Amino acid sequence: MSLKESLLAIRANSFLAPPHAFELTLEMIAHIGSPDPQLRDELIYSTFSHWIEEGVLSPEQLQELLAIALDDQHLFYRIGENGTDSVFTRSFSVLLLPLILILHRNHPFLAKEAIYYVKDKLFSYIRQETDLRGYVEEKGWAHATAHAADALDDLAQCSELDKTDLKQILGVIRETIAGAKSVYAHEEDERLVTAVLSVWNRDELSLDDIDGWVRSFANRLDNSYSIEAYTVRINVKNFLRSLYYRIHDQEKYKRIAATLLPLSAQRA
Missing domain, CATH: 1.25.40 (Serine Threonine Protein Phosphatase 5, Tetratricopeptide repeat)
Structure with a gap:
């Protein structure tokens, strides 16, 4: 599953963090500058926002x-x-x-x-x-x-x-x-x-x-x-x-x- 597909699934599940959340976090920051606005802004940044605020990390x-x-x-x-x-x-x-x-x-x-x-x-x-x-x-x-x-x-x-x-x-x-x-x-x-x-x-x-x-x-x-x-x-x-x-x-x-x-x- 691609990063985008993974994050779309996470968003659909109210941003519930999976067991491997930090591994996914490192993959997210590796792609934080994607020119794809949905991946960069709606998925990567939004997931960071939810997980940091909710104390996932x-x-x-x-x-x-x-x-x-x-x-x-x-x-x-x-x-x-x-x-x-x-x-x-x-x-x-x-x-x-x-x-x-x-x-x-x-x-x-x-x-x-x-x-x-x-x-x-x-x-x-x-x-x-x-x-x-x-x-x-x-x-x-x-x-x-x-x-x-x-x-x-x-x-x-x-x-x-x-x-x-x-x-x-x-x-x-x-x-x-x-x-x-x-x-x-x-x-x-x-x-x-x-x-x-x-x-x-x-x-x-x-x-x-x-x-x-x-x-x-x-x-x-x-x-x-x-x-x-x-x-x-x-x-x-x-x-x-x-x-x-x-x-x-x-x-x-x-x-x-x-x-x-x-x-x-x-x-x-």
């Missing part, structure tokens, strides 16, 4: 799975390529991180050093990923930036991280928005805003810290007419507008909303 097995997801054949597989199928391996490897981090927050099993290892690898991946496609015709979602944003969101909620780490997450998000070489067209800004709010809601940063970070986007609202400047301006404005919309009615962030409004309303 032991802490030791999850640690092994995490190490594989972060290695050069998965998160960094052919990193730097653009427009090829390799992005699916990278973007779906990064999408495993939220599943594992959520379980860890609810039932801790990772050492603090492991959380910092995830942080370092995730930051490195985000800074090296150049394939920013969202939906790919016939092959489904690549969505590397959105998936990385989901990982940042759950990483930010890990109590092991301190104020310095949270500031670094905001720095990576700023780089992701202000340094992209193409316009984000598939709501990547919304997913990144969710990660921002997870950082802020840790209540480790002062309003001065947050306000200063928001104001740091002002110098990326360049009104020149180069393609590069226009791309950055569009991404920054969309991101700031999304952020403003999410916080404008929260008393806690009234000052921040007042800073965001004129920035997000700037015209070319």
Whole structure:
């Protein structure tokens, strides 16, 4: 029976794990970058989601799975390529991180050093990923930036991280928005805003810290007419507008909303 046939049968049985679940898990991660969207997204990722949430895998097995997801054949597989199928391996490897981090927050099993290892690898991946496609015709979602944003969101909620780490997450998000070489067209800004709010809601940063970070986007609202400047301006404005919309009615962030409004309303 092929992997796809096995997973179709498992899905039909409410994702009930077979006795050889971990062996199948290793086969699943070996094919996590399949260009077949049903196998990759509906079957492999969905099965991972159910089994990790339901505790099918032991802490030791999850640690092994995490190490594989972060290695050069998965998160960094052919990193730097653009427009090829390799992005699916990278973007779906990064999408495993939220599943594992959520379980860890609810039932801790990772050492603090492991959380910092995830942080370092995730930051490195985000800074090296150049394939920013969202939906790919016939092959489904690549969505590397959105998936990385989901990982940042759950990483930010890990109590092991301190104020310095949270500031670094905001720095990576700023780089992701202000340094992209193409316009984000598939709501990547919304997913990144969710990660921002997870950082802020840790209540480790002062309003001065947050306000200063928001104001740091002002110098990326360049009104020149180069393609590069226009791309950055569009991404920054969309991101700031999304952020403003999410916080404008929260008393806690009234000052921040007042800073965001004129920035997000700037015209070319």
